[in-house]
Amino acid sequence: MLELTVNGQHHELDIDPDTPLLWALRDHLHLHGTKYGCGIGLCGSCTVHVDDRAVRACLVRVADVSDKAITTIEGLTPDSEPVQQAWREFEVTQCGYCDPGMIMASIALLREKPSPSDADIDAAITNICRCGTYNRVRQAIHAAASKVANKKEAADV
Amino acid sequence: MSDPVRLTRRAFLVRSTAAGAGLLLGFHLPARRKFAAAPMTAPRDDQPVEVNAWIEIHPDNSVLIRVARSEMGQGIFTALPMLVAEELDCDWSKVRAEYASANENRRRDNVYQSMGTGGSRSIRDSNDYLRMAGAVGRELLVSAAASCWNVLAEECRAANSIITHTPTGRTLSYGAVAAAAATLAPPELVFLKEPEDWHLLGTPVKRLDVRDKIAGKPVFGTDVDIPGMLHAAIRACPVFGGTLQQYDAAAIAKRSGVVQVVALDNAVAVVAESWWQAHQALQALPVTWDEAGHGTVNDADIRASLEAGLATDKAVIMAERGKPDVAFKTSGKQIEATYYAPYLAHATMEPMTCTAAVHKDGRVEVWVPTQNASASLDAAARTAGVDPLRVEVHNTQLGGGFGRRGANQDFTEQAVRIAQAVGRPVKLMWSREEDMQHDFYRPASMVRLAAAVNSAGQLTAMRVRVAAPSILTSLGRMYADGTDPVALQGIPHKFYTVPNFRADYALRTLHVPVGFWRSVNHSQNAYYREHFLDQVARETGQDPYEFRLGMLKEAPKQRAVLQAVAERAGWGEALPEHTHRGIAVETCYGSHCAQVVEVKVNADGTFRLLRVVCAIDPGHVVNPDTIAAQVESAITYGLTAALFGDITLHNGRVQQGNFDDYPMLTLAQMPVVETHIVASGDFWGGIGEPPLPPVAPALCNALYAATGKPVHSLPLSAHGLHLA
Numbered sequence: 001m002l003e004l005t006v007n008g009q010h011h012e013l014d015i016d017p018d019t020p021l022l023w024a025l026r027d028h029l030h031l032h033g034t035k036y037g038c039g040i041g042l043c044g045s046c047t048v049h050v051d052d053r054a055v056r057a058c059l060v061r062v063a064d065v066s067d068k069a070i071t072t073i074e075g076l077t078p079d080s081e082p083v084q085q086a087w088r089e090f091e092v093t094q095c096g097y098c099d100p101g102m103i104m105a106s107i108a109l110l111r112e113k114p115s116p117s118d119a120d121i122d123a124a125i126t127n128i129c130r131c132g133t134y135n136r137v138r139q140a141i142h143a144a145a146s147k148v149a150n151k152k153e154a155a156d157v
Numbered sequence: 158m159s160d161p162v163r164l165t166r167r168a169f170l171v172r173s174t175a176a177g178a179g180l181l182l183g184f185h186l187p188a189r190r191k192f193a194a195a196p197m198t199a200p201r202d203d204q205p206v207e208v209n210a211w212i213e214i215h216p217d218n219s220v221l222i223r224v225a226r227s228e229m230g231q232g233i234f235t236a237l238p239m240l241v242a243e244e245l246d247c248d249w250s251k252v253r254a255e256y257a258s259a260n261e262n263r264r265r266d267n268v269y270q271s272m273g274t275g276g277s278r279s280i281r282d283s284n285d286y287l288r289m290a291g292a293v294g295r296e297l298l299v300s301a302a303a304s305c306w307n308v309l310a311e312e313c314r315a316a317n318s319i320i321t322h323t324p325t326g327r328t329l330s331y332g333a334v335a336a337a338a339a340t341l342a343p344p345e346l347v348f349l350k351e352p353e354d355w356h357l358l359g360t361p362v363k364r365l366d367v368r369d370k371i372a373g374k375p376v377f378g379t380d381v382d383i384p385g386m387l388h389a390a391i392r393a394c395p396v397f398g399g400t401l402q403q404y405d406a407a408a409i410a411k412r413s414g415v416v417q418v419v420a421l422d423n424a425v426a427v428v429a430e431s432w433w434q435a436h437q438a439l440q441a442l443p444v445t446w447d448e449a450g451h452g453t454v455n456d457a458d459i460r461a462s463l464e465a466g467l468a469t470d471k472a473v474i475m476a477e478r479g480k481p482d483v484a485f486k487t488s489g490k491q492i493e494a495t496y497y498a499p500y501l502a503h504a505t506m507e508p509m510t511c512t513a514a515v516h517k518d519g520r521v522e523v524w525v526p527t528q529n530a531s532a533s534l535d536a537a538a539r540t541a542g543v544d545p546l547r548v549e550v551h552n553t554q555l556g557g558g559f560g561r562r563g564a565n566q567d568f569t570e571q572a573v574r575i576a577q578a579v580g581r582p583v584k585l586m587w588s589r590e591e592d593m594q595h596d597f598y599r600p601a602s603m604v605r606l607a608a609a610v611n612s613a614g615q616l617t618a619m620r621v622r623v624a625a626p627s628i629l630t631s632l633g634r635m636y637a638d639g640t641d642p643v644a645l646q647g648i649p650h651k652f653y654t655v656p657n658f659r660a661d662y663a664l665r666t667l668h669v670p671v672g673f674w675r676s677v678n679h680s681q682n683a684y685y686r687e688h689f690l691d692q693v694a695r696e697t698g699q700d701p702y703e704f705r706l707g708m709l710k711e712a713p714k715q716r717a718v719l720q721a722v723a724e725r726a727g728w729g730e731a732l733p734e735h736t737h738r739g740i741a742v743e744t745c746y747g748s749h750c751a752q753v754v755e756v757k758v759n760a761d762g763t764f765r766l767l768r769v770v771c772a773i774d775p776g777h778v779v780n781p782d783t784i785a786a787q788v789e790s791a792i793t794y795g796l797t798a799a800l801f802g803d804i805t806l807h808n809g810r811v812q813q814g815n816f817d818d819y820p821m822l823t824l825a826q827m828p829v830v831e832t833h834i835v836a837s838g839d840f841w842g843g844i845g846e847p848p849l850p851p852v853a854p855a856l857c858n859a860l861y862a863a864t865g866k867p868v869h870s871l872p873l874s875a876h877g878l879h880l881a
Contacts, residue, residue: 032380033373073373095230096370097556122825132793
């Protein structure tokens with residue numbers, strides 16, 4: 001039995017420890033928000049958080065994260081998450097397949113760099129989007145950053 | 158199997174005021190669902206009521222609008238309901254969209270008309286009957302309210318899902334009268350609004366699907382989860398046209414989770430408890446193939462066939478005007494160039510997938526991301542050998558389509574066969590590699606263009622030879638004389654004034670499957686033509702923009718977008734050092750589009766994409782924000798292809814497998830995109846594809862301006878032209 005904590009919930013899974021986290025999430029825990037796109041860590045559709053850091057779930061053995069806190073798109077609160085709110089504001093989404101991974105990557109970036117430069121975004125957001133939402137992704141990240149900054153400022157006052 | 162219930166379809170006349178007073182259009186009223194149900198039951202006040210096939214009104218006043226085309230990112234799940242809602246005069250904040258059922262469509266005598274989603278046709282082909290469905294719905298609701306009050310319908314008006322009796326100010330909601338409306342005979346005549354009366358169309362309405370998509374909620378094809386379902390991974394013969402020869406199921410039988418190995422004609426599938434198990438076992442499965450004699454075909458053979466097409470004297474003339482041969486003999490200057498564009502894969506983010514269940518009673522269900530639910534239904538019925546009415550297609554979300562998931566339903570056929578063999582529901586999902594190597598590719602082609610220019614610098618004649626495989630022929634829709642108008646899309650370029658012209662076509666038959674790829678052959682043909690025109694302009698000392706304008710005197714729409722883009726991009730104004738621009742224009746799928754690409758070229762020859770300025774005329778504007786998003790989308794797709802896209806063949810096999818060897822444009826490489834909608838408002842054009850074709854030639858023209866060298870083949874990476 002393998003233990004896994006996803007979105008605050010504890011699970012016990014009877015699976016091959018070599019199974020990539022992506023397939024444990026999708027086929028065993030039925031959390032389908034995390035997508036398969038390439039299986040080699042290039043497209044970022046499977047981006048999740050492992051202890052708050054963005055990780056490509058297709059490259060991680062489930063046994064290697066059994067003691068970590070995993071967050072998937074289903075674990076977010078869309079109505080209060082600034083990145084998701086910005087996604088709506090800028091109508092980023094087209095087909096919607098890459099968005100969960102993009103959103104997870106963007107949240108992790110903002111955690112590390114609360115007001116990222118364009119170069120920071122270029123370096124961190126290497127996820128592939130075939131619909132071409134890139135410019136709106138950039139806008140949404142900047143907007144989410146200033147939203148968080150404003151909130152923080154207001155709280156400080 | 159009983160016959161389907163025959164539907165009473167009632168033809169009635171609709172006068173479209175937008176199309177001019179007095180013009181009568183025949184319009185088939187979508188039959189109400191109650192006609193298909195037996196016994197007929199009276200609508201109830203506490204139940205949703207179908208006013209017509211497109212519209213369902215709920216007691217809480219919410220409106221469900223059915224969508225027969227597929228949402229694959231292009232925004233029609235919002236735009237098509239907008240067309241209905243505009244005429245229905247309902248409260249947009251209470252509108253939901255839902256897929257129309259392909260089975261219901263068959264049962265109800267094609268009430269939803271075409272379900273095909275390609276050729277940028279969703280709005281331009283269905284706006285008339287969707288607006289009429291809305292108008293008919295509104296008239297029925299108003300009539301029902303009028304009868305309720307025992308007043309004349311002419312004294313009532315509808316707005317925001319409320320009907321008001323104007324003289325008395327009494328009101329009734331749509332929800333309150335929907336049941337009564339559904340029992341009324343549809344009107345003989347409805348009037349469509351004039352564009353100046355639109356309040357919803359033309360406004361930047363927020364997409365209806367974003368809220369769920371950002372939460373990861375929508376079910377894509379790969380997300381389908383059916384009780385008792387198994388997972389399948391598949392490998393088709395790596396050589397197109399080949400078949401399965403032998404495989405050793407025993408070698409993987411004991412692997413954990415493996416349930417069954419299923420042999421298909423040209424493929425083998427492993428079915429397991431999870432996809433990862435199926436995929437791993439498939440990697441370990443020993444398989445041999447009969448390569449059908451194609452196992453030695455290399456890229457050089459493909460090119461040799463295309464070159465032979467340029468040389469043959471057996472090409473079919475497909476467009477001719479004036480006397481091109483005479484004009485060439487008498488012209489002052491002649492310019493000729495040969496171009497090549499490679500095969501391209503669609504590479505949708507979501508690989509091909511389909512879930513199928515073949516039930517013991519002969520019913521078949523498929524859950525599939527499809528660009529044509531009717532085509533999926535037919536494919537499933539044909540494969541399972543059942544009546545199409547026994548098939549239910551459940552449309553899932555599509556992780557991109559771009560032409561891959563419509564005419565070719567190979568994934569649906571495979572899933573049905575596997576589910577049939579296993580006797581349980583099976584979700585088939587292709588790996589990225591399978592997807593890359595078993596596409597229906599944008600055809601590779603070679604084109605020779607020749608221009609004759611007089612002493613005034615005017616283009617007096619052109620000759621064009623196209624050597625390319627034919628998509629229509631591959632679909633069995635070949636023209637009797639061996640021609641294929643789709644292969645020459647954009648080649649006769651009727652909008653430029655070229656007095657003497659001939660285009661001919663040498664059909665190439667190769668073993669690589671070809672299919673519709675976003676903007677189809679406009680994608681490479683516009684590159685050939687627009688890049689060649691820059692060569693002609695530069696070799697005759699003319700400005701590429703002015704040169705084009707000189708040939709657009711009789712093409713006001715193309716002229717307008719070209720002028721708009723030149724003005725917005727500051728064409729002719731000095732550029733910063735090492736910065737260069739290129740321009741191009743194309744008309745396709747009913748819309749006109751011109752773009753300017755700006756690049757900055759470094760000393761080492763690498764370059765950066767700075768900006769793409771786009772002017773587009775789609776006629777009427779349904780949702781301007783969707784148009785902007787589609788322009789950004791098509792530009793990204795087109796740039797990716799122009800920069801990197803190259804599917805090559807070795808030993809009959811596609812050499813690329815994943816995003817490492819078939820790279821995609823990334824966020825860091827993406828230029829600024831500025832979209833200017835120059836809507837002339839007297840036609841309905843497409844938007845998913847028209848912004849794609851201009852970007853490759855505009856980019857090549859910018860690089861040509863920088864280097865002085867034209868780019869005679871794509872991708873740019875094959876010429877050592879790389880992004881910084």
